[in-house]
Amino acid sequence: MKLQQLPKEIQLDILPSHKGNLQYDCLGCDKEFSIEELLYTCPSCGEVLMIVDKNFDALKETSPEKWRQILDYRKMLNIPAYKGIYRYHEFIGPMLPEKSIVYLGEGHTPIIEANHILQQKVGARFYFKNDGQNPSASFKDRGMASALSYIQYLIQGGFAKEVLSICASTGDTSAAAALYASYLKPHIKSAVLLPHGKVTPQQLSQPLGSGAAVYEIPGVFDDCMKVVEALSENYAVALLNSKNAWRILGQESYSYEIAQDFNYDMKNKVAIVPIGNAGNITAIMNGFMKFYEIGIITELPKIIGVQSKHANPVYQYYQEKDASKRKFESVIVKPSVAQAAMIGNPVSMPRVISLVKKYNYLSKKENVFIAEVAEQEIMDWKLLANQNGHIACTQGGESLAGLVVAKKNGFLTDSDVVVLDSTAHALKFSGFQELYFSETFPTEFEIQSKKELINRPKLVKPASVQKFPSAGHPLEGDDFKAFVEGVSEELASLLGLEKKSY
Numbered sequence: 001m002k003l004q005q006l007p008k009e010i011q012l013d014i015l016p017s018h019k020g021n022l023q024y025d026c027l028g029c030d031k032e033f034s035i036e037e038l039l040y041t042c043p044s045c046g047e048v049l050m051i052v053d054k055n056f057d058a059l060k061e062t063s064p065e066k067w068r069q070i071l072d073y074r075k076m077l078n079i080p081a082y083k084g085i086y087r088y089h090e091f092i093g094p095m096l097p098e099k100s101i102v103y104l105g106e107g108h109t110p111i112i113e114a115n116h117i118l119q120q121k122v123g124a125r126f127y128f129k130n131d132g133q134n135p136s137a138s139f140k141d142r143g144m145a146s147a148l149s150y151i152q153y154l155i156q157g158g159f160a161k162e163v164l165s166i167c168a169s170t171g172d173t174s175a176a177a178a179l180y181a182s183y184l185k186p187h188i189k190s191a192v193l194l195p196h197g198k199v200t201p202q203q204l205s206q207p208l209g210s211g212a213a214v215y216e217i218p219g220v221f222d223d224c225m226k227v228v229e230a231l232s233e234n235y236a237v238a239l240l241n242s243k244n245a246w247r248i249l250g251q252e253s254y255s256y257e258i259a260q261d262f263n264y265d266m267k268n269k270v271a272i273v274p275i276g277n278a279g280n281i282t283a284i285m286n287g288f289m290k291f292y293e294i295g296i297i298t299e300l301p302k303i304i305g306v307q308s309k310h311a312n313p314v315y316q317y318y319q320e321k322d323a324s325k326r327k328f329e330s331v332i333v334k335p336s337v338a339q340a341a342m343i344g345n346p347v348s349m350p351r352v353i354s355l356v357k358k359y360n361y362l363s364k365k366e367n368v369f370i371a372e373v374a375e376q377e378i379m380d381w382k383l384l385a386n387q388n389g390h391i392a393c394t395q396g397g398e399s400l401a402g403l404v405v406a407k408k409n410g411f412l413t414d415s416d417v418v419v420l421d422s423t424a425h426a427l428k429f430s431g432f433q434e435l436y437f438s439e440t441f442p443t444e445f446e447i448q449s450k451k452e453l454i455n456r457p458k459l460v461k462p463a464s465v466q467k468f469p470s471a472g473h474p475l476e477g478d479d480f481k482a483f484v485e486g487v488s489e490e491l492a493s494l495l496g497l498e499k500k501s502y
């Protein structure tokens with residue numbers, strides 16, 4: 001729709017004009033730093049940073065009702081820069097001019113209600129938000145669109161020239177980073193570090209396909225992370241891990257979309273999200289709080305973070321109920337099908353600790369919970385979801401398993417409506433499905449295949465048929481007829497089909 005076709009009273013406000021006053025805020029020493037430089041940690045104390053708009057309160061000059069109108073009408077505009085996460089420009093990167101915004105189709109992923117069979121089995125009303133329907137097939141594109149738009153802004157403003165972007169990854173960060181960096185050639189080049197053998201073949205194919213320099217390092221993700229941290233501290237590279245606070249900003253769009261898709265009514269809503277490096281749960285909490293502070297939503301939804309027993313440092317931390325006694329300790333991870341979340345020392349832990357406190361405070365009650373699930377539950381629930389029309393990845397299965405555990409633990413009420421984050425596309429993790437269906441999971445996963453969930457292809461090659469076609473060698477005449485008849489009869493018998501009576 002054209003701007004001029006919108007109602008007169010909305011035309012003046014529909015394009016973003018708030019520029020904000022963005023700064024890095026240190027979570028350790030409270031110092032502030034200018035965003036004219038790409039910082040990852042506090043130059044003063046080394047702690048992680050959050051990006052804060054010091055002029056955020058100016059957004060309160062527009063009424064909540066008007067904000068909802070602006071955001072809803074903005075949907076109709078055909079301006080690419082505002083079609084993705086920057087529909088929420090004022091909340092994500094208000095200083096970015098339209099020409100700096102990189103849009104590759106990220107965001108606005110569908111929210112799909114589970115069918116009756118699945119809702120009945122779980123005993124709750126719930127939806128999946130399919131973040132696997134992003135361009136590189138995971139939610140990481142949200143954060144990458146933000147980080148790369150910012151880098152493009154630095155380049156256009158003359159603050160940076162040639163940029164080498166670098167990241168450690170459990171698979172999806174590198175896929176997203178390589179995709180966005182390749183779009184911004186030649187000013188940005190991309191290198192990714194992966195734990196050798198710890199990403200799926202599909203995930204490995206993604207940065208390779210985008211033309212990034214791909215390096216495999218022995219060890220697990222936490223080891224790769226230490227290497228890129230050392231690189232970013234000592235060399236001129238742009239770190240694209242979620243340690244980079246620009247990633248967090250972009251990922252806040254997930255919350256804004258949920259709010260908008262439920263017509264800003266957050267009563268009885270629950271967002272369930274898997275936790276790995278804890279960037280996503282940080283962003284989701286922060287996003288909801290920003291909308292709440294402006295009054296765009298009038299309640300904060302419940303947040304439930306989920307971890308596998310094989311990678312559960314955040315869960316362990318919150319096991320101590322006395323907040324003053326809590327002490328963070330990293331864990332040694334074990335193999336997990338929620339491989340993208342297989343992280344023992346989450347970089348965003350200080351952000352989580354700080355934001356959970358703030359979230360509960362604003363909610364005036366305990367409103368953030370952490371659930372722990374078994375590998376078996378992750379895999380069983382993922383398969384069951386997919387057998388009921390979803391495209392959930394293993395981390396999406398982790399969200400669903402988390403819902404079941406949350407219900408058991410009394411974190412939910414009967415009227416709660418749940419949105420599960422399926423963080424990537426099922427296809428990225430088809431190898432785990434194959435291990436399950438072929439009953440070949442290595443023992444350290446602690447997963448037993450359940451017969452009723454297994455699905456295998458069956459070769460149909462009836463003994464009654466003499467000749468079969470093959471590529472380059474088609475059958476003809478009676479041979480072809482015999483083949484079609486023999487195979488279709490065998491299939492009819494296998495499927496229990498009845499012959500038509502006419």
Ligand SMILES: *Cc1c(COP(=O)(O)O)cnc(C)c1O
Nearest residue numbers: 172276277278279280340423424
């Ligand atoms: C990165 C990732 C996660 C974990 O998110 P964090 O922000 O690291 O907590 C979960 N699922 C998928 C598919 C991911 O790529």
Ligand SMILES: [Zn+2]
Nearest residue numbers: 026029042045
């Ligand atoms: Zn500091």
